[in-house]
Amino acid sequence: MVITSTTYSCYITCGFWFLPFHQYPFTFSAIEMASKPETEHPKQAFGWAARDTSGVLSPFKFSRRETGEKDVAFKVLFCGICHSDLHMAKNEWGSTTYPVVPGHEVAGEVTEVGSKVKNIKVGDRVGVGCMVGSCHSCQSCGEDLENYCSKMIQTYSSKNVDGTITYGGYSDTMVVDEHFIVRIPDALSLDAAAPLLCAGITVYSPMKHFGFDKPGLHIGVVGLGGLGHMAVKFAKAFGVKVTVVSTSPNKKKEAIERLGADSFVVSREQDQMKAVMGTFDGIIDTVSALHPLMPLLGLLKNNGKLVMVGAPEKPLEFPVFSLIVGRKTIGGSMIGGMKETQEMIDFAAKHGVKPDIEVVPVDYVNTAMERLVKADVKYRFVIDIGNTMKASS
Amino acid sequence: MFARSILFSIKDGSCRRNKFMVIHRCRQPSSPVISLMETALSTLHFIHTKNNSSRDRWRNHPKPNSHSKLLVWAARDTSGTLSPFHFSRRENGDDDVSVKILYCGVCHSDLHTLKNDWGFTTYPVVPGHEIVGVVTKVGINVKKFRVGDNVGVGVIVESCQTCENCNQDLEQYCPKLVFTYNSPYKGTRTHGGYSDFVVVHQRYVVQFPDNLPLDAGAPLLCAGITVYSPMKYYGMTEPGKHLGVAGLGGLGHVAIKFGKAFGLKVTVISTSPNKETEAIDKLGADSFLVSKDPEKMKAAMGTMDYIIDTISAAHSLMPLLGLLKLNGKLVTVGLPSKPLELSVFPLVAGRKLIGGSNFGGLKETQEMLDFCGKHNITADIELIRMDEINTAMERLHKADVKYRFVIDVANSLSSL
Numbered sequence: 001m002v003i004t005s006t007t008y009s010c011y012i013t014c015g016f017w018f019l020p021f022h023q024y025p026f027t028f029s030a031i032e033m034a035s036k037p038e039t040e041h042p043k044q045a046f047g048w049a050a051r052d053t054s055g056v057l058s059p060f061k062f063s064r065r066e067t068g069e070k071d072v073a074f075k076v077l078f079c080g081i082c083h084s085d086l087h088m089a090k091n092e093w094g095s096t097t098y099p100v101v102p103g104h105e106v107a108g109e110v111t112e113v114g115s116k117v118k119n120i121k122v123g124d125r126v127g128v129g130c131m132v133g134s135c136h137s138c139q140s141c142g143e144d145l146e147n148y149c150s151k152m153i154q155t156y157s158s159k160n161v162d163g164t165i166t167y168g169g170y171s172d173t174m175v176v177d178e179h180f181i182v183r184i185p186d187a188l189s190l191d192a193a194a195p196l197l198c199a200g201i202t203v204y205s206p207m208k209h210f211g212f213d214k215p216g217l218h219i220g221v222v223g224l225g226g227l228g229h230m231a232v233k234f235a236k237a238f239g240v241k242v243t244v245v246s247t248s249p250n251k252k253k254e255a256i257e258r259l260g261a262d263s264f265v266v267s268r269e270q271d272q273m274k275a276v277m278g279t280f281d282g283i284i285d286t287v288s289a290l291h292p293l294m295p296l297l298g299l300l301k302n303n304g305k306l307v308m309v310g311a312p313e314k315p316l317e318f319p320v321f322s323l324i325v326g327r328k329t330i331g332g333s334m335i336g337g338m339k340e341t342q343e344m345i346d347f348a349a350k351h352g353v354k355p356d357i358e359v360v361p362v363d364y365v366n367t368a369m370e371r372l373v374k375a376d377v378k379y380r381f382v383i384d385i386g387n388t389m390k391a392s393s
Numbered sequence: 394m395f396a397r398s399i400l401f402s403i404k405d406g407s408c409r410r411n412k413f414m415v416i417h418r419c420r421q422p423s424s425p426v427i428s429l430m431e432t433a434l435s436t437l438h439f440i441h442t443k444n445n446s447s448r449d450r451w452r453n454h455p456k457p458n459s460h461s462k463l464l465v466w467a468a469r470d471t472s473g474t475l476s477p478f479h480f481s482r483r484e485n486g487d488d489d490v491s492v493k494i495l496y497c498g499v500c501h502s503d504l505h506t507l508k509n510d511w512g513f514t515t516y517p518v519v520p521g522h523e524i525v526g527v528v529t530k531v532g533i534n535v536k537k538f539r540v541g542d543n544v545g546v547g548v549i550v551e552s553c554q555t556c557e558n559c560n561q562d563l564e565q566y567c568p569k570l571v572f573t574y575n576s577p578y579k580g581t582r583t584h585g586g587y588s589d590f591v592v593v594h595q596r597y598v599v600q601f602p603d604n605l606p607l608d609a610g611a612p613l614l615c616a617g618i619t620v621y622s623p624m625k626y627y628g629m630t631e632p633g634k635h636l637g638v639a640g641l642g643g644l645g646h647v648a649i650k651f652g653k654a655f656g657l658k659v660t661v662i663s664t665s666p667n668k669e670t671e672a673i674d675k676l677g678a679d680s681f682l683v684s685k686d687p688e689k690m691k692a693a694m695g696t697m698d699y700i701i702d703t704i705s706a707a708h709s710l711m712p713l714l715g716l717l718k719l720n721g722k723l724v725t726v727g728l729p730s731k732p733l734e735l736s737v738f739p740l741v742a743g744r745k746l747i748g749g750s751n752f753g754g755l756k757e758t759q760e761m762l763d764f765c766g767k768h769n770i771t772a773d774i775e776l777i778r779m780d781e782i783n784t785a786m787e788r789l790h791k792a793d794v795k796y797r798f799v800i801d802v803a804n805s806l807s808s809l
Contacts (some may be wrong), residue, residue, distance in 0.1 A: 007706060112684045148744065309741065316737060318734060318747075319730055320727070322749075323749025324726070324750060325749070327626065327749060330740065330746070331744065333744050358503055
């Protein structure tokens with residue numbers, strides 16, 4: 001069946017963030033692309049790009065557009081390393097256009113604003129997340145849900161309205177439409193703010209939408225990585241009880257003492273899982289590797305909700321019975337709209353919700369990627385672009 | 394002697410004709426006068442009960458609340474073949490209602506249970522949880538029901554009555570619920586509606602609307618509540634919204650009727666193009682989508698606010714998820730015997746949701762029946778005799794029924 005085979009293959013090949021809904025085709029001439037990056041736009045730019053499926057990043061000269069009347073140009077100071085960057089650098093989702101400059105957790109300082117920019121001025125501290133464009137006319141855009149717009153343009157490796165490919169935050173400058181700029185309050189340092197722009201909003205949005213923010217609820221967080229540790233912190237800021245569900249017993253101490261989780265369950269320990277069955281109002285599942293859903297559904301109370309924010313490449317086994325006998329639901333969520341992202345940043349600043357980061361120089365990025373493959377980071381690498389990315393390097 | 398003979402006849406549960414004979418065999422007339430009185434009384438009794446309407450024919454059958462062997466139809470092994478079987482029901486307790494069963498719907502769950510598809514059948518099993526009948530006795534604590542009331546009994550006959558679920562009228566989620574059949578119950582097991590009567594705690598009995606036909610209303614006790622409950626819970630009742638009904642069988646056809654009663658636009662999603670005319674002309678659906686037609690499915694992508702998935706066979710959820718709008722809800726009420734495959738990606742990319750639901754609580758079941766009474770909603774049925782049940786099960790397996798078999802228990806069980 002066409003829908004099942006080709007649409008599904010589009011989901012796989014186009015990857016998690018890179019949806020098959022775009023109007024624009026993904027195929028380009030390799031020769032055409034090779035001559036474009038440095039000259040296709042008037043402003044010189046510099047970044048680090050991967051050129052092939054090895055995913056190895058290296059210095060890359062390209063260009064940015066002139067600051068349009070609605071644009072904000074800013075100097076990039078920090079950029080978080082999201083797991084999506086790794087997938088895209090290696091073309092694991094099959095949708096990468098090389099050379100690819102990853103990075104969609106970008107924080108910096110404004111250097112120029114267009115004539116029609118209202119709310120941002122030079123010198124402001126700003127951020128950019130996963131999107132740099134949308135149609136502004138569909139129902140999703142109308143509801144401030146640009147993340148679900150079928151014509152949404154991703155921050156990198158996506159085709160822009162002028163036909164060029166977008167380049168992300170592993171670079172020295174960016175030029176972005178004001179609509180997709182987030183203001184970063186002074187209470188947040190820019191290095192800590194950067195991961196909020198993807199990891200933060202990716203868990204904040206569903207926690208609000210699915211009602212996991214009501215004090216007194218018991219929420220489970222599955223997986224303790226970049227997304228998971230943010231979910232724990234937001235949950236505590238919401239006043240909910242948090243249990244981390246993880247395969248790694250050695251994460252327990254940190255989860256409780258440092259991140260503030262109320263309890264910790266090792267998912268491979270039957271006794272521990274059994275002891276907490278039917279005790280969760282909701283679960284945020286941040287794991288994108290293949291994993292069984294049935295044990296997680298068993299942890300939910302009746303009417304409980306399991307929300308997926310990691311998207312495994314292959315289908316998971318879905319035990320219908322487990323949903324039916326407890327009137328449970330499985331939902332999904334993908335980043336968040338711009339209004340919501342600003343709300344999240346403001347909330348984080350107000351409540352002191354900051355990611356745990358390891359700041360690295362840009363020439364450490366390949367090593368960081370290798371460690372990220374092994375989940376050897378607590379809990380997000382952030383590249384110190386401002387101090388370490390030099391055009392001459 | 395006279396009194397004793399009457400008591401004896403009541404206790405042995407024999408039919409009216411036998412009772413008449415027993416009275417006259419057992420008694421030793423003490424005088425010609427008394428003999429005449431007894432004859433007169435017996436004759437009066439006979440005239441009083443003589444009635445050929447189907448609703449009153451039960452009066453000719455044995456009275457409940459006896460320890461005698463009752464005739465039911467049960468399956469004894471995984472072949473699922475049903476055949477006559479005898480067992481007994483409990484006495485009618487203070488909180489109990491005895492129901493003479495008139496009709497019993499044949500639910501697909503009955504078929505799954507007969508064949509032990511779900512792996513927890515204990516044989517012999519007497520299925521049937523879409524029961525409609527008439528009250529023949531009530532316990533002293535029963536205030537809601539009177540002898541002669543038309544009532545229904547659905548999927549459960551007991552729950553703990555103390556847990557949070559029970560207190561919220563969500564008995565269907567009580568961890569100690571007892572199903573109408575195939576459930577352990579006080580050292581024995583429950584047996585369902587393929588029998589001529591049942592004794593049930595009053596809490597698990599519902600009033601049947603006066604204006605609805607009993608036979609066509611029987612399937613509401615499971616099929617009806619199974620779609621009504623999630624439609625209410627998941628908010629699939631907003632007039633003007635677009636509901637997809639996947640699967641056009643017992644559950645699906647009732648979902649269409651509820652959907653129209655809620656003011657929704659209803660599209661049936663089915664593998665069978667030959668069901669289209671009936672779905673639209675007879676059941677009232679607004680449109681029909683053949684799920685095996687890729688062009689039509691593609692054209693319908695992102696157009697539905699919600700989908701009720703009533704399909705119990707293994708099937709792919711991905712095409713159905715694709716039909717949903719952003720924030721759309723897919724509610725699954727079918728019970729496949731094996732896990733399905735779930736692609737998480739469509740959920741994430743459209744903030745969609747898959748939910749489950751398990752029939753409904755008793756308060757909600759009563760609400761559903763009252764709603765059906767108000768909107769004149771019943772199932773489309775094929776009435777069968779008890780001895781046709783095995784053929785019916787074979788046809789049900791092939792989905793060859795429009796859209797629910799209902800056993801005419803009163804007219805066909807005890808005569809066999």
